Amino acid sequence: MSNIGVGIIGCGGIALQNHLPGLDLCLETKLVGLCDNSADVLARAVKQTGVDIHTTDYKELVQRDDIHAVIIATPNATHSPMAIEAMLNGKHVLCEKPLGIDQKETIEMLDCARENKVRHMTAFTYRFVPAMRYMKHLVDTGAIGQPYHIRTCRLQDWGDRNIGWRQIKKMAGSGELGDMLSHRLDYAHFLIGDMKRITADTRRFIHDREGLDSDLEDWVTVMAEFENNATGVLESSKLATGRGEGARSQDYCEINGSDASMIFQLENPNCFQIARKSQTGLETVDVPREFLTWPGSNRDPFQGDPGISFRWDQDFEFIDAIRNERECEPSFLQGARVQTVMDLALKAADEKAWFDVNYPEA
Numbered sequence: 635m636s637n638i639g640v641g642i643i644g645c646g647g648i649a650l651q652n653h654l655p656g657l658d659l660c661l662e663t664k665l666v667g668l669c670d671n672s673a674d675v676l677a678r679a680v681k682q683t684g685v686d687i688h689t690t691d692y693k694e695l696v697q698r699d700d701i702h703a704v705i706i707a708t709p710n711a712t713h714s715p716m717a718i719e720a721m722l723n724g725k726h727v728l729c730e731k732p733l734g735i736d737q738k739e740t741i742e743m744l745d746c747a748r749e750n751k752v753r754h755m756t757a758f759t760y761r762f763v764p765a766m767r768y769m770k771h772l773v774d775t776g777a778i779g780q781p782y783h784i785r786t787c788r789l790q791d792w793g794d795r796n797i798g799w800r801q802i803k804k805m806a807g808s809g810e811l812g813d814m815l816s817h818r819l820d821y822a823h824f825l826i827g828d829m830k831r832i833t834a835d836t837r838r839f840i841h842d843r844e845g846l847d848s849d850l851e852d853w854v855t856v857m858a859e860f861e862n863n864a865t866g867v868l869e870s871s872k873l874a875t876g877r878g879e880g881a882r883s884q885d886y887c888e889i890n891g892s893d894a895s896m897i898f899q900l901e902n903p904n905c906f907q908i909a910r911k912s913q914t915g916l917e918t919v920d921v922p923r924e925f926l927t928w929p930g931s932n933r934d935p936f937q938g939d940p941g942i943s944f945r946w947d948q949d950f951e952f953i954d955a956i957r958n959e960r961e962c963e964p965s966f967l968q969g970a971r972v973q974t975v976m977d978l979a980l981k982a983a984d985e986k987a988w989f990d991v992n993y994p995e996a
């Protein structure tokens with residue numbers, strides 16, 4: 635395949651910010667069409683991109699012969715029907731996280747991708763963070779010894795403002811769990827491995843956001859025991875008053891191993907801290923050049939805001955996998971694995987119990 639034509643479905647917050655510059659990194663790849671069911675959002679996106687093929691009906695977009703791949707960046711409940719329609723039309727799909735609203739949906743998406751022999755990717759963006767990739771390398775090569783614990787903390791202050799579809803169960807599936815913790819579940823899989831069993835709790839403190847009902851949790855914690863016996867405590871909140879939002883808020887991960895601990899904050903994605911056994915204090919480790927970009931990506935890691943630019947490698951990975959007819963990383967399988975843990979987390983929060991994790995077949 636020479637030129638790859640891409641369509642974007644959902645032109646809101648994340649789509650253009652993350653995916654437009656990402657597509658620009660990909661050789662012989664062109665953004666061909668846009669879809670959003672809000673005429674205003676669509677008009678803004680058309681103006682920003684100069685793309686003249688646009689529609690409010692995603693089914694129209696995925697039937698076009700000049701579109702080979704789509705990026706889905708819409709509310710969570712729409713991911714599955716859109717991805718399935720696209721894949722039945724032979725399109726490769728990069729879908730935002732969380733992949734669907736329950737495990738059943740995500741397994742149907744994975745099966746459909748396999749049956750239609752298309753490339754499939756879940757946008758678990760943290761796998762592209764340079765520090766994450768180097769931390770994984772250190773875990774895998776034994777540099778921190780036996781992993782004992784992973785601890786993640788995502789603390790934001792979203793207060794009681796209206797957060798749109800994110801506060802509505804039938805559109806989002808879950809609240810803070812799918813919105814923020816899904817990333818942490820994925821990178822816990824990536825860094826530490828499979829979970830053996832989990833428990834969880836959730837809380838909704840705000841039931842009304844600017845006069846509109848909120849029926850989803852704004853705090854969640856998952857506690858996990860991994861197959862390698864490591865433990866995990868993963869917490870996420872929209873109600874950490876005064877902590878700010880987005881890049882300015884707390885986004886922390888710590889791994890303690892028998893020989894060293896590693897401490898990461900997303901505000902510095904190209905470095906982290908390490909504390910070695912029998913040393914006092916923390917040492918800052920700069921990520922080596924080879925880990926600053928995704929293999930094969932021609933992104934200049936010293937250009938742009940490092941807190942944003944690593945995200946563009948996602949699109950490189952998607953397009954490169956299409957071109958080379960190989961699995962994307964992370965694929966829908968990783969989306970379905972996270973969804974498996976998410977379903978169990980909601981059940982565990984409900985029943986106040988621990989559950990064994992049975993992942994879908996690889």
Ligand SMILES: NC(=O)c1ccc[n+]([C@@H]2O[C@H](COP(=O)([O-])OP(=O)(O)OC[C@H]3O[C@@H](n4cnc5c(N)ncnc54)[C@H](O)[C@@H]3O)[C@@H](O)[C@H]2O)c1
Pocket residue numbers: 643644645646647648649669670671672675690692706707708709710712730731732757758759798812813
């Ligand atoms: N990977 C990441 O780091 C990351 C970051 C933010 C958001 N996300 C995910 O991206 C997705 C979108 O989030 P967002 O913050 O951009 O939301 P958003 O509300 O800003 O944008 C969603 C867009 O989808 C459009 N839309 C809704 N239903 C549609 C339909 N049926 N057909 C066409 N368009 C439709 C809306 O009009 C809106 O413009 C969510 O799944 C979210 O979890 C991922």
